[in-house]
Amino acid sequence: MVNHGMVLSALGTVTDPELHYDIVTLNMVRNINIQGDAVNVDVALTVQGCPLHQKIERDVEDAVMKLPGVKSVHVNLGVMNDEERRTAFSRAFQQSQKGKAQDGAASPARPTPPGPQSGAWSxxxxxxxxxxxxxxxxxxxxxxxxxxxxxxxxxxxxxxxxxxxxxxxxxxxxxxxxxxxxxxxxxxxxxxxxxxxxxxxxxxxxxxxxxxxxxxxxxxxxxxxxxxxxxxxxxxxxxxxxxxxxxxxxxxxxxxxxxxxxxxxxxxxxxxxxxxxxxxxxxxxxxxxxxxxxxxxxxxxxxxxxxxxxxxxxxxxxxxxxxxxxxxxxxxxxxxxxxxxxxxxxxxxxxxxxxxxxxxxxxxxxxxxxxxxxxxx
Ligand SMILES: Nc1ncnc2c1ncn2[C@@H]1O[C@H](COP(=O)(O)OP(=O)(O)OP(=O)(O)O)[C@@H](O)[C@H]1O
Ligand SMILES: [Mg+2]
CATH class of the missing domain: 3.40.50.300 (P-loop containing nucleotide triphosphate hydrolases)
Structure with missing residues (x-):
């Protein structure tokens, strides 16, 4: 049977199309409710009327549906408040800093940027x-x-x-x-x-x-x-x-x-x-x-x-x-x-x-x- 951890790690593969980091890191996943083979996920979008909400919704459904034992996925979309949004942006920023050094599965691999010691790119x-x-x-x-x-x-x-x-x-x-x-x-x-x-x-x-x-x-x-x-x-x-x-x-x-x-x-x-x-x-x-x-x-x-x-x-x-x-x-x-x-x-x-x-x-x-x-x- 599917459990909370499995759903969470599946959600870790879903990226916010704008911030380009996974929705778990960005703290967009609010609640996961599992009833047998049915999974409910609450996701908080960064802004009201986010033009990309359909993509996020679809990606969440696709990721969770792939888990064994899941028959249905329901996504409830909400919206972050100002404070939460600031935190999400700052996490994206921190990740981008971290991403320079590591290739995490959740964050896109980035080339190593020139450090102060290696001189500027140009x-x-x-x-x-x-x-x-x-x-x-x-x-x-x-x-x-x-x-x-x-x-x-x-x-x-x-x-x-x-x-x-x-x-x-x-x-x-x-x-x-x-x-x-x-x-x-x-x-x-x-x-x-x-x-x-x-x-x-x-x-x-x-x-x-x-x-x-x-x-x-x-x-x-x-x-x-x-x-x-x-x-x-x-x-x-x-x-x-x-x-x-x-x-x-x-x-x-x-x-x-x-x-x-x-x-x-x-x-x-x-x-x-x-x-x-x-x-x-x-x-x-x-x-x-x-x-x-x-x-x-x-x-x-x-x-x-x-x-x-x-x-x-x-x-x-x-x-x-x-x-x-x-x-x-x-x-x-x-x-x-x-x-x-x-x-x-x-x-x-x-x-x-x-x-x-x-x-x-x-x-x-x-x-x-x-x-x-x-x-x-
Ligand atoms: N002040 C203006 N008067 C008339 N047409 C304009 C004006 N500014 C932009 N356009 C026209 O609007 C269209 C979109 O402009 P542009 O491609 O510069 O936008 P953009 O923000 O770079 O778009 P994208 O997000 O796709 O990169 C173009 O056809 C451009 O010629
Ligand atoms: Mg342009």
């Missing part, structure tokens, strides 16, 4: 380096992180800075398309990868290594490895700014950036919607846990300019403002929703180059100025 990351490393994060997908990354890269370059872009969205890489580069990777004489030079921006992306639309199926540990390689195996020139386009979610990569690139600050992109703000808060939570600096918030798709100073607020209003207040960081700017922004991204000519007179271009330039002021404050 001169760009050394304590003495003057390169400002900025992660562009959001939590929710599709809010415009990559668009903001590409345009801020061009804007900072316009201000006279040497700018690099690292596309850490391994599955959904888009910087090649957005900045207008598509050649396969080239190596230099030292066998290091030469970044693309797209309109003066130095870019490294998964798009250099795979053919367009080819699916990438690497899992957790590979992601961490990838980031390391994007530093160690790339012939980065000297840079004033390195912008890292992060994948959506508060998971592995955000944690990796937080733990391995302590010099990196974050810029959080949100839309004016309440939900986007809440999800962005979770990303910020991870950053706070890791004591990572958040430079500011960029609100994207804020309004459609109607001319004569009139605006249509398609996605509501106030999300960016509220988020920046909660995080006690500046709202760096509100980027309008303009077709030239999307077209620029699709054509590989960012709006700052294709329509420099547009309102969005102006906003991106102002944001870049504020970033520069904040980064050197």
């Amino acid at each position: 001169p760009l990351l050394e304590e003495t380096s003057s390169t400002v490393v900025l992660g562009i994060a959001s939590g929710k997908g599709g809010v415009g992180k990559s668009t903001v990354t590409a345009n801020l890269a061009v804007a900072l370059n316009r201000l006279g800075f040497r700018v690099g872009v690292m596309d850490m969205d391994i599955y959904g890489y888009s910087q090649g398309r957005m900045l207008g580069a598509r050649q396969p990777a080239q190596a230099n004489a030292e066998q290091k990868i030469v970044p693309w030079n797209a309109n003066g921006i130095h870019v490294v992306s998964m798009g250099m290594f795979v053919q367009e639309n080819q699916a990438i199926i690497w899992r957790g540990p590979m992601l961490g490895k990838m980031m390391q390689q994007f530093f160690t195996d790339v012939a980065w020139p000297e840079l004033d700014y390195l912008l890292i386009d992060l994948p959506p979610g508060t998971g592995d990569v955000a944690l990796d950036v937080a733990t391995r690139l302590p010099r990196a600050s974050l810029i959080i992109v949100t839309t004016p919607q309440l939900l986007a703000r809440e999800v962005a808060m979770r990303t910020a939570d991870v950053a706070h846990r890791a004591q990572q600096r958040i430079l500011g918030v960029v609100e994207n798709m804020s309004y459609i300019p109607l001319g004569g100073g009139q605006r249509m607020e398609v996605f509501g209003a106030g999300g960016g403002e509220a988020l920046s207040r909660e995080l006690e960081v500046p709202l760096l700017g509100q980027v309008p929703l303009e077709s030239s922004v999307r077209e620029g991204g699709d054509r590989g000519v960012p709006v700052l180059l294709s329509a420099p007179e547009s309102e969005a271009s102006e906003v991106f330039l102002q944001i870049a100025q504020k970033i520069d002021a904040a980064a050197h404050a």
